[in-house]
Amino acid sequence: MMERRAPRPSELRPLLKFKKPTLSPKERRLAAALTIEDLRAIAKRRTPKAAFDYTDGAAEEELSLARARQAFRDVTFHPRILRDVSKVDTSRTVLGTPSALPFGIAPTGFTRMMQTEGEYAGASAAGAAGIPYTLSTMGTASIEDVRDANPSGRNWFQLYMWKDRERSMALVDRAAAAGYEALVVTVDVPVAGARLRDTRNGMTIPPTLTPRTVANAIPRPAWWINFLTTEPLAFASLDRWSGTVAELLDTMFDPTVDYADLAWIKDQWKGKLVVKGVQSVEDASRLAELGVDAIVLSNHGGRQLDRAPVPFHLLPEVAREVGDATEIHLDTGIMSGADIVAALALGARFTLIGRAYLYGLMAGGREGVDKTIEILSTQIERTMRLLGVSSLDELRPDHVTQLERLVPRR
Template sequence: MTALVQRQMPRPAELLELVKFRKPRLDGRARRLDEALTIHDLRAIAKRRTPRAVFDYTDGAAEGELSLARARQAFEDVEFHPSVLRSVPEVDTGTTVFGGPSALPFGIAPTGFTRLMHTAGETAGAGAAGAAGIPFTLSTLGTTSIEAVGAANPEGRNWFQLYVMRDREISYDLTRRAAAAGFDTLFFTVDTPVAGARLRDTRNGFSIPPRLTPSTVLNTLPRPWWWWDFLTTPTLEFASLTSTGGTVGELLDSAMDPSISYEDLEVIRGLWPGRLVVKGVQTVEDAKNLADLGVDGIVLSNHGGRQLDRAPVPFHLLPKVVKEVGGDLEVAIDTGIMHGADIVAAVALGARFTLVGRAYLYGLMAGGREGVDRAVRLLSTQIVRTMKLLQVSCLDELTPRHVTQLARLTPMPR
């Protein structure tokens, strides 16, 4: 016999207990950022609020953008293997890298034209990094000077990414200035002998000087907030290079030099008093050569997919490089990181550290300094949650047994 359900009229007081209405938020920026639950959400906000040419410069990569797509896919093609019944009420995300501490196993990667994405630019990135206790890296083609970044992050760790320019004295002077400003690590960049073919930029007329199309102009008109920021703040320039002379186009051209060699590395090592890291390594053989030369570290990187399309995927390369040289130098990795779990997977496979570029820039475009803070918090929260689900209490407990790289692209026998 079916029992009858006793019914009654709803009581308003009980409904109020069950349903709590969210208070309206008058601050549109704070509301948008709070509603962003992933880096992909920040990317969507950035795309809405930034002119297409600027967004595409940040979001895009070289030629068919295969390198970037493969790098992101490689992190998605990960299977985790958690432990069970281990008490992990708290986790420690701190690490040491290149001679100093970091509160999290990632830092902010060097990016050029950063004040174009948002006028807060590198100042926002350096300030957010300092507040989070992680390193910030300034690019040679940054739009805030070495000294201004040092002032924005006076107690934190600042790193400098160096292009060896055709006029070597410019690079030497930048090296000395970074050392004088207290930067503790130099990234000697080796993957830009010439500029990659970034087709989105060409189609958008994003060149030096700009060659705008009617559609590009129309796309910028509904975004007055971006124009207001851009037109009422200091002129966009390569701030560390303003004293060197030449137009922006000439400076860009001079930053790429196919004659860069091991001799240049030795010269810079003689000038630099801190940790020397080579950025842009893409083969095991080059990693072994650099280990033999005694550099302090390497960054496995294909420049965010912005140089050679179809370049090796850094995350795929990581276990082989760590096996060969991990005992001799510290190995870091960038390209394709969009989630804290990507960072955890990289650390488990032997990376000492990771660097995020676009993930930070999406936050910057979405909300300036507050957007960068949001991006860092999202990644931090994801790292902590992933570690707890794997049931590891610190980064040193992460090992290759926690991760399987699933095969999607497998090389043919030679």
Template sequence: MKRQLPKPHDLAPLLVFKRPTLSPRDRRLAAALTIEDLRLIAKRRTPRAAFDYTDGGADGEVSLARAREAFGDVQFNPSILRDVSTVDTSREVLGSRVSLPFGIAPTGFTRMMQAEGEIAGATAAGAAGIPFSLSTMGTTSIEEVAAANPVGNGGRNWFQLYMWKDRDRSMALVDRAAKAGYDTLLVTVDVPVAGARLRDVRNGMTIPPTLTPRTVANAIPRPAWWFNFLTTEPLAFASLDSWSGTVADLLDTMFDPTVTYEDLAWIRDQWPGKVAVKGVQSLADARRLADAGVDAIVLSNHGGRQLDRAPVPFHLLPSVVHEVGSELEVHLDTGIMSGQDIVAALAHGAHFTLIGRAYLYGLMAGGRAGVDRAIEILTGQVERTMRLLGVQTLDELEPSHVTMLRRLAPLG
């Protein structure tokens, strides 16, 4: 074999050095290739109580584990020799076009996760052309979110409503959201009482955080979080008065276990925009809500944070779509941690999906830039999965593209 010394002009194309990134945050986020990568960064940078509030579920966290297993048990069935040089990830959702088949779900206590809170989520959503949902338990006001993500700039805001025992206060929030230009009301119906979130109990999760020797010890290696927490506006709920106590106590004090379908009809009559009901967990309730004339339902077990061992929304999806999918939009959340999960849900008939934890992991990992990175990761995964399946548009996704490999099946 003849050998020769390499010439400089031959070596030059092989020795391209990466330009250094000076910002530690930007380096961390660029190295994150999956939502799980963002989760690990978030865990390192966030005090345990705040991180576990996001990361955990109810009781033994069986519902959460099963939801994630359900997506992991999907087999994709690709079609070949299709022109997928371009793909279109947009879709009409509740009256307006969105750029991607997912939006940001409502999350409470968001500024506790990272000081930028809801503003980071809302502005990132607006930039990406997707809806942002503000929770009743949000830590930024209805009006501040609307100003940060204005409709005139393509922003789209949804308001998530818990019905309180004090109905006048509930409807005052609804009125404020309507006046601020929110186009959809997400009525959440799966919290008559708080779920048993044992991580929060063990961590002494309170608003504001309870300082104990364990809390302080856990915070020492996370100075950035504490600096932001102590040098920004004191944490409070934007929609209610200050509270000092556990999260579970707050929920049980606020939320009304007497809410019925009649109350839903009353709410719908007072809201000028679209109405979606979040927390649907049975075919019978989906049927009744379709008959009631709501615009959308969200199949959700609250991210596994309420009733443990609840139905897995992804398992419930095909039967619900078959029953009511032509009458209203069927959305889905719980367990979504990748763009592949989103594509699997769409192929099984979901019209749209919502991400909660995935967005919060990005927020905790890097504020607004972290949320942008989470959306970027999911977008890339959705587009790549569509191409590998051989589809150009979301409407081309069909049940034949996925096989659900169930590990759980009812006996008898």
């Protein structure tokens, strides 16, 4: 029998340590977020439906997005044991310059609609973290203002080729004058994808106040206060627009753009050239022959062609075909640092995050973007240690097995 006794106060004192209260609601929210999915849940609570769905949604049945995310889940890692992983190096040389982490922020349109700090939060957070930031042609801050928000960081400019070529190249000239180091030409938008959530929500730029949107705004007053009391949405590349997003895209974008146009752009731009939206081995090989500095395997986050190829599935074959001829970057479906590590192991030089960054932005502005970067960085370091690698260059294809779910029928 164990003898029982009353505990002494001196014995209880070490067990009764109370956590210091956090007075800031934003700090409490972000401190409780351990994953990108946690940030997504916070973002959904705090953002009106139309703006959240614009970020969260994809084209038609949203199969491309679902499959891309599932592809990362369908991975088996193969760790090595008894390695010294007391220190890990997460840096990567990308387009000839070091990045502190193996991911950058992807171009996203209409970003200040999601949260009023928008591109300014993304660019400044990227600069502080030592990673590249990409401004979209459809961004809601000017080329020069984003440069000023990230004056000593790595700024890239994403270009959609418009029907008005002179206007397109005027943007390129502005980006060059502002010191942007890379031009990211996006080639998978000859027309707008059918983003049904936006159609059902009556999504316009800027958001239209209807009885439905007002009702949806009542439990989200902070978003509307910020939206109505800060500078109206302006665009990196055009004047105001009062129609739907799809109408804007179809009005502007040029479905005739071809490889000759890309070669012409390459001749005009003196910095690094990246082509985003590559979805086949054949196109990857042709772009490498053209001499572009990097390609981005991407199906536009599932927002264009539904049932498009999964970039992560394409990666191993593209890596074998292209080799060292050009850098391979990858986006679509990334929701964790483990996803990023898997992509690097299978041949990607770099990755880009879009929704993951926007979930953080909607959850907490600049601090929320910092939280996104912190979560992914922590997950990358932990995954590397558990795999037994101390630098990203040690990652190899045999660290990862892609499990087969969608197997082509012969």
